[in-house]
Amino acid sequence: MEDDKQNANPTILNPSDLPSRHREAVAKKREDGGTGLFDDLIPAYNYLNDPFEQSYSSSDSDDGSVEDIDEQEIYDLISSISDPEHPLSLGSLAVVNLPDIFIQPPQSPHSSISTVLVEITPTITHCSLATVIGLGVRVRLEQALPPRFRIDVRIKKGTHSTDEAVNKQLGDKERVAAALENGTLMGVIRKMLVTCE
Amino acid sequence: MSTDIQQYLLDFDKNRKEATATAQRSATRLQNNDLKLLRLIEELGEFFNSEDGTTRSRAMSYLAEVLSSVPQKVLSLQQRNLLCDFVLSRIEDSEGLGFCAKALSALEERGKWDQDRVVAILEAFLTHTHPLRQYKQQSERYPVLHLIDTLIAKYRDALRVHHDETPDFLSRFILYFDGEKDPRNLMVVFSILKVPMTEWQIGADAQQLFDAVFNYFPITFRPPPDDPYGITAQDLKNRLRDCISSTADFAPYAFPSLLDKLDSTSMNTKRDVLQTITAAVTEYGPRTVSLYSITLWDALKFEILNVQEEDLAEEALVGLAAIARTLSQGTSGPLNAYLRPIIKECNEHLEDAPTKQSQASARILNKIADVSADVTNTLLAGILPNLFLLFQTAETMAKKRGLLEVLVQLISANIDVYGDWRSIGGAGEQPPPNALAQFREQALEIMLTGLENAPIKEVSFRLVCLDGLLQLSKTRQLLTDEDIGRIIQLFHTIIIQEEAYGKDEVKDAATNGLVEIAHQKPQVVIDKAFPAFLAKLPDFDNGQDASYIQVLEAFAKLAGEEKVFDTVILRLKNKFSAAVAQGASSAYIVALLSAMLYALNRGSSKLEESPETSPYYQDIVLPLLERTASPDVSHPKAFDKDKTLDLVGRICGIIIRSQSVEQQNQTSKELYTLFRGTPQNELPPFSKTLTIEQSRTMIVSTHLLASFRREAALPCEVDLLISSLVDFSQQPNLSGPVRSASLRQISLLINKYITTPGLKTCMDPLIDSPVDLFNIEKLDASRIRITFACLKALVLRNSTALSKLYPRLLSFLSHPTYGSMVAHGFTTLLQPDDLLTKANYCQISGLHKQKTFALLVPSITQAFKDATPDTKPNYLIALSGILRWMPFEIVVEEVAQLVLPLLQSLDLKGEDLVKEAAIATLTSILKERPNTLEQHTGSLINRLLDNSTISGKRIGATPTTPPRVRAAALRGLESLPTQFRVDIVLPYRRQVVKKLTAALDDSKREVRYAAVKCRNAWLLVDEVGDDD
Secondary structure, eight states, X not given: OGGGOSOSSOBOOOGGGSOOTHHHHHHHHOTTOOOSGGGGGSOSSOXXXXXXXXXXXXOSOOOSOOOOOOHHHHHHHHHTSBOSSSSSBTTTTTSSOGXXXXXXXXXXXXXXXXXXXXXXXXXXXXXXXXXXXXXXXXXXXXXXXXXXXXXXXXXXXXXXXXXXXXXXXXXXXXXXXXXXXXXXXXHHHHHHHXXXX | OOOHHHHHHHHHHHOHHHHHHHHXXXXXXXXXXXXXXXXXXXHHHHXXXXXXXXXXXXXXXXXXXXXXXXXXXXXXXXXXXXXXXXXXXXXXXXXXXXHHHHHHHHHHHTSOOOHHHHHHHHHHHHHHSOSGGGSXXXXXXXXXXXXXXXXXXXXXXXXXXXXXXXXXXXXXXXXXXXXXXXXXXXXXXXXXXHHHHHHSOOGGGHHHHHXXXXXXXXXOXXXXXXXXXXXXXXXXXXXXXHXXXXXXXXXXXXXXXXXXXXXXXXXHHHHHHHHHHHHHHHHHOHHHHHHHHHHHHHHHHHHHHTOSSHHHHXXXXXXXHHHHHHHHXXXXXXXXXXXXXXXXXXXXXXXXXXXXXXXXXXXXXXXHHTSOHHHHHHHHHHHHHHHHHHHHXXXXXXXXXXXXXXXXXXXXXXXXXXXXXXXXXXXXXXXXXXXXXXXXXXXXXXXXXXXXXXXXXXXXXXXXXXXXXXXXXXXXXXXXHHHHHHHHHHHHHHHHHSOOOTTOHHHHHHHHHHHHHHHHOHHHHHHHHHHHHHHXXXXXXXXXXXXXXXXXXXXXXXXXXXXXXXXXXXXXXXXXXXXXXXXXXXXXXXXXHHHXXXXXXXXXXXXXHOTTTOTHIIIIIHHHHHHHHOOSTTSOGGXXXXXXXXXXXXXXXXXXXXXXXXXXXXXXXXXXXXXXXXXXXXXXXXXXXXXXXXXXXXXXXXXXXXXXXXXXXXXXXXXXXXXXXXXXXXXXXXXXXXXXXXXXXXXXXXXXXXXXXTHHHHHHHHHSTTTOTTOGGGOOHHXXXXXXXXXXXXXXXXXXXXXXXXXXXXXXXXXXXXXXXXXXXXXXXXXXXXXXXXXXXXXXOTTHHHXXXXXXXXXXXXXXXXXXXXXXXXXXXXXXXXXXXXOHHHHGGGHHHHHHHHHHHTTOSSOHHHHHHHHHHHHHHHHXXXXXXXXXXXXXXXXXXXXXXXXXXXXXXXXXXXXXXXXXXXXXXXXXXXXXXXXXXHHHHHHHHHHHHHHHTOSSHHHHHHHHHHHXXXXXXXXXXXXX
16 A cells, blocks of 8 residues: 555645635734633632623624635645645645635625635646645635635645646536536545534 | 254254254253263264264264263363364364364363373364364364464473474474464464474474464454454554564574565555564564664664655654664674664764755654663764764855754753753663763853854754753753853743744744753742843833833743743742832833733643742732722722723633632631722622723622632622612613623622522522513613623523513514523633633532533524514624524534524625624534535525625625625635535536635735635536546
């Protein structure tokens, strides 16, 4: 089995170095710069909260603000996909990277269509599984994004010996649809998506 | 009269028990001399000469049963010898072999044999019944194996001598068992063969003996579902492994065969191989293992470098370490020969770190270095020079990180061997010199520099440096206090000065690291880090700069280490006094109090150790109480806030709680006066002409009351106190928190200070005249609050009064004005509470939830059915208030009655907490009792979908569904497809998947996240169907 692997010894990123949403959010949230260590000192259900008044209000964090779907969210959706060769995530293998995800807002005020472009970086330039990985990313996004998004998955330029050919395959709607009818291929993709959260 | 034997043969088929009884009777007659042995044999003779094999066999069965029933010492040596010869003469007969063996076993139990007889018996079996497999019945072979097992266990010398004197004996002996397949018999065969393996000179027969057991490898036996014998595959595996690892003579055959099987595609086989290799290298001894160590390394390393299954890698690591451990018992030559290729290979993998294989190398080194001081030193000498060289020339941070990961693993193995500052390691009290000492400066420098100078965004690199420094500082007698001081300094600099970045993993790790070092070297931390922390905490602040918060957080965390706990508390207390004296901002004072409370919570076990001698009552409690109550300058402005007083109360409570009754009585008589010298009746709750400021001290009093033991003296009669509190809490101008505090005092008093017989005299005046809480004419908001405060106290102590009180309370749910408020009160009954706890000496029955559930839920569901439409919501609200806190094991009893009310709760408008609780309960039911929901599938799916979007399908309906409910609905919907059968779910799949696209576009991330997971679960539905 081992010998069949195209890249038996890939480089692995440490989870701490992967991009995550907390980065900017935390510092902004707490003006005092603390971690909120003392917030739990007073239990949530303490006698100072009057249950009779609390339950009349809707008691929720619904402040009406809108959290848009952004690049990080796309990254979170696809970085946990497993590599078909290794029990490792596409994020830790740097196959998908936050800077290679682009969201284009609707082109005109009349349109609601946004486009997501994801450029993937195969671990080695001759990786024949690049198409499968691309398909996996595509399937995942089609399942997880609302229909107002157009999805475009490509191999990052210069990272693959036949990137143009692969991109052609990934961009061809009919070929993608045909590929997804293929039971074996779908089996592989389903296995890749099992680790998604 | 028929003889016993005739009777026995008659009964044998029809009634085995009766037959056995007959044999026992014969035994008794033998014992009483009613029957002569000779006569018995004579009687048998006729049957042994029968033409019919079955009869001959049963005659032997009779004899065996008689013999095993005869008490010890009835048969003389001569008789036993005669019997023995007689039985032996029968084994040539092809019938009844098992019974012969049983008879012999019975004889053996009745008197030890001499050596010649043992040999003769064994030889007789080998000569006449070889090979044993010709007997088809397991029940025939088993007694023979059992007999041989007894012989070989009890007459070891005799048989070993026989083996030494008889050249072909062992070979015949081994072949005798050839082809055994029954697991029960195999257990015995393995046990028999293990004796020659471990105790005899097996010489040329080694291979044959090895093959005899290895033929069964790997064991693939799977016991039948209701196996009465209880032999598992693991039992067989363990015995087989013991055999294979029993003698070093097997090594030339075992290792090649095992390694051959390591190529198997079956994970179970590989697991078995790896465990057997570990057992073998552990038992074979250094001389033998040295011959195979490198071959084994070459094979085992692949399991770690290319992990197939994590547990196989772990087994392989254990195997590699076992080799090193065995070799450590021998001379240094073979050990070094083994370690050399490992060092070489690991060094090669370090070249292109960080990769899967460099990580694997780190694991290998860590595991092997753990073995002994010699091994760890050899590895350090072999790896570290190269590692440091590579580090110097490394071009990327990632590579440096990969290299340091290996270093950290080696240091942590070093701690296992050499110990840390507080405990000695595996190498004992006087280990050989630690090779890490030669590298400590270098290691210290690169990691100090790395942590200090690397850009702040290199999180993982800095984390590795930090971890490495922490490990270095822990290693026993490695660094000087001065060097540890440098590490401490760097850590606290990161905590104090570094700007926040990302998830602040480095800062967190530095704080936790400091706590760990404080455990090892408390004084160095106090000397180095404490002044730095305190310098960052101002005595006075202008209320603008809140940078002290993160310093306080880190400092408070240090209190978790008992060696520095007292110092942390002392410094915080001094800081607090200074801040109050300087008139610091309220925010700062609150932060200091929070830190103090956090630290006390962390070290609460330390407080409980010696409450008698603890200085904290004098130093902290009394000054705080005085500040609280005093009207002069010592009373900081911050103390005019409810939240601050709550903190003060909690700090005092945690200290007073562990005091003795005598000590507590000093405070309890000042419960309301708080040492201010004013007469008690001029203060709350006894006086009602008070300003908001004056009544605020009730918050602190509540915590004091909570912390007292039940034996502590109250400042006045408890009944008077309760009625004063009841009056006090009804004043219209009370602030919310003070009212809640007064109500909680009522709960505490009724729970802690009223005896069970006294409950009635206490409760009656409250429920009925004069207070009249349950008079429906007098219902109002403050009385409803008092009612629930009283009930809460009773619920926790599981009072019998509840069965009378609950029905009256439930009748209020139909009240047109106050029904809704009463309904909302139900959630308070079981809601977790931070004051009414066992730690606060409250009476808390383990069964109180069950009781309340049994008394309330069936009544509510019944009353709900009969209620008018406009009061129905009240019942649903009350129900959810109960269910919200109920463990599902209790809910499950009434699931069938609950489903309909719960589903209807999802249609309520504006009752979001109720909906959330209902969804939570429905989700639990889905997980534990899906069949009760199956018939409601459609209505459940629709209601969950309705609640998964902001306004459901009723467009324009207000108020909207909040995000938490939306997410909860989606999570509930997510578990549905896996809980119901495919044919039930499948018809809904299209509709659900389509409607969920709306939730995918929710405005809140949390909801979208739940929607994606939910939709995925539904997308998988028909795929599951395809597989079937």
